[in-house]
Amino acid sequence: MRELLAKYDRPVPRYTSYPTAPHFKENPGQGYYRGLLKAIPENQSVSLYIHIPFCRHLCLYCGCNTKVVDHQAPVREYLGVVQQEIALAAAAIGRRQKVSHIHFGGGTPNFAAAEDLGRLLEVIGQKFTLAADLVIAMEMDPRILNREQTQALVKLGVNRVSLGVQDFQPDVQQAVNRIQPYEHVRDCVGWLREAGVNSINFDMIYGLPLQTPAKIHDNMEKLKQLKPDRVALFGYAHVPWFKEHQKKLEAHHLPDAFERFEMAELARRDLMTSGYVPVGIDHFALPGDALARALKAKRLHRNFQGYTADHEQTLIAFGQTSISQYGSAYVQNTDRNREYKDRVSNGEFPVVKSCPLSPEDIYRRTVIESVMCYGEVDLLAMDDAQQWADMAWEAALPALAGFAADGLVKLGDMDVTVTPLGRVFTRLIASAFDAYLPQAGQGAGVPRHARAV
Numbered sequence: 001m002r003e004l005l006a007k008y009d010r011p012v013p014r015y016t017s018y019p020t021a022p023h024f025k026e027n028p029g030q031g032y033y034r035g036l037l038k039a040i041p042e043n044q045s046v047s048l049y050i051h052i053p054f055c056r057h058l059c060l061y062c063g064c065n066t067k068v069v070d071h072q073a074p075v076r077e078y079l080g081v082v083q084q085e086i087a088l089a090a091a092a093i094g095r096r097q098k099v100s101h102i103h104f105g106g107g108t109p110n111f112a113a114a115e116d117l118g119r120l121l122e123v124i125g126q127k128f129t130l131a132a133d134l135v136i137a138m139e140m141d142p143r144i145l146n147r148e149q150t151q152a153l154v155k156l157g158v159n160r161v162s163l164g165v166q167d168f169q170p171d172v173q174q175a176v177n178r179i180q181p182y183e184h185v186r187d188c189v190g191w192l193r194e195a196g197v198n199s200i201n202f203d204m205i206y207g208l209p210l211q212t213p214a215k216i217h218d219n220m221e222k223l224k225q226l227k228p229d230r231v232a233l234f235g236y237a238h239v240p241w242f243k244e245h246q247k248k249l250e251a252h253h254l255p256d257a258f259e260r261f262e263m264a265e266l267a268r269r270d271l272m273t274s275g276y277v278p279v280g281i282d283h284f285a286l287p288g289d290a291l292a293r294a295l296k297a298k299r300l301h302r303n304f305q306g307y308t309a310d311h312e313q314t315l316i317a318f319g320q321t322s323i324s325q326y327g328s329a330y331v332q333n334t335d336r337n338r339e340y341k342d343r344v345s346n347g348e349f350p351v352v353k354s355c356p357l358s359p360e361d362i363y364r365r366t367v368i369e370s371v372m373c374y375g376e377v378d379l380l381a382m383d384d385a386q387q388w389a390d391m392a393w394e395a396a397l398p399a400l401a402g403f404a405a406d407g408l409v410k411l412g413d414m415d416v417t418v419t420p421l422g423r424v425f426t427r428l429i430a431s432a433f434d435a436y437l438p439q440a441g442q443g444a445g446v447p448r449h450a451r452a453v
């Protein structure tokens with residue numbers, strides 16, 4: 001494994017979209033974007049994503065798009081603009097489209113006051129038709145969660161929660177500037193369950209400074225006591241060229257590739273021993289959870305929020321930096337707070353980048369999603385007309401043959417299966433089908449993405 005890591009642990013995308021965000025280019029016109037919204041089929045349910053880019057404290061490992069503020073006023077003002085953006089989109093759609101999922105991501109959505117989130121949900125309820133079994137998911141920071149807020153958010157309809165836990169060790173928490181005692185996380189889980197939330201996810205990270213296999217094992221033992229329905233186990237993405245505050249973590253020992261591998265494997269084994277089913281490359285779910293069921297039924301998907309059982313083809317995203325997904329394009333909003341506010345206040349969509357999808361992109365996206373979700377893909381089964389399969393296979397073959405020689409994949413006629421040895425390199429294996437990667441100079445080591453393991 002040491003040799004394989006030396007050879008293959010290089011920067012590679014996470015494939016939460018294909019093409020990946022660095023390849024979004026075109027500046028979409030207002031008419032183009034309005035056209036995408038108008039073209040959503042009438043009988044199709046959609047998902048909504050709302051990005052809330054504010055946090056109370058800065059975690060030194062953080063790679064998210066967020067800003068630290070110490071009071072509510074900017075959050076309230078921002079949510080007012082998001083309401084206007086929602087109204088603009090609904091007007092362009094021209095009817096009350098049905099909504100099945102709403103996801104609040106961040107930043108820290110529970111930093112917003114419950115009454116402000118309530119107003120936002122009210123606007124969504126006026127402009128869209130809410131499904132009877134609507135899922136409202138929210139990413140929450142346990143440090144600022146209390147019993148009262150939990151009850152208020154559940155009253156608004158929040159029924160799925162992801163808690164940022166990351167690590168339970170006091171010294172690691174100190175090093176990353178995120179103090180969050182186990183007992184408090186335990187209380188948060190208790191409040192959520194008491195209020196009726198029966199889908200709780202924990203975000204955990206390996207590869208943080210001062211972590212060791214023994215501490216990771218202890219993290220998993222503590223997690224086991226609280227039994228979240230799902231676990232997302234992320235490798236720490238150290239991208240200081242992009243997030244300068246991460247440089248501070250270099251003052252400590254940052255686990256190297258082999259140590260990261262050992263910790264990831266240990267956490268995986270511990271989670272599986274505790275009854276969790278591995279889902280994709282970095283998620284785990286109890287067998288009764290929707291994610292584990294979607295995996296079993298081959299209805300698993302990967303989108304900007306990671307793995308999901310949500311199968312809607314359209315995700316309309318609101319807020320700065322957020323990315324919408326339509327059948328034929330991705331479109332991204334500006335990441336600049338001022339520009340976001342000004343454009344929306346002028347009745348304009350704050351879109352700055354788009355990526356219209358060619359039929360080949362859509363084919364390759366399905367292939368890459370299959371590798372990321374199931375660790376296998378049969379190119380022929382994905383393309384009845386075999387229009388793209390031959391070309392994609394031929395282009396991928398040199399890389400795949402190298403992976404096969406090292407035992408990372410098994411190759412069939414026109415199918416690939418990731419072996420247990422290759423599992424940690426799944427993103428790299430998926431990248432064999434990425435037609436954009438060589439052009440972006442990734443081979444030359446442009447450090448745009450985090451490492452593979």
Ligand SMILES: C[S@@+](CC[C@H](N)C(=O)[O-])C[C@H]1O[C@@H](n2cnc3c(N)ncnc32)[C@H](O)[C@@H]1O
Binds near residue numbers: 141142164166204
């Ligand atoms: C928006 S935050 C979750 C909600 C809330 N802000 C919190 O931290 O509790 C999204 C998740 O991304 C993960 N994350 C952030 N920065 C990361 C990095 N550099 N590498 C790996 N995972 C990271 C963390 O696990 C975090 O919980």
Ligand code: SF4
Binds near residue numbers: 063141
């Ligand atoms: S990890 Fe979460 S709470 Fe910490 S800075 Fe990032 S978004 Fe904010």
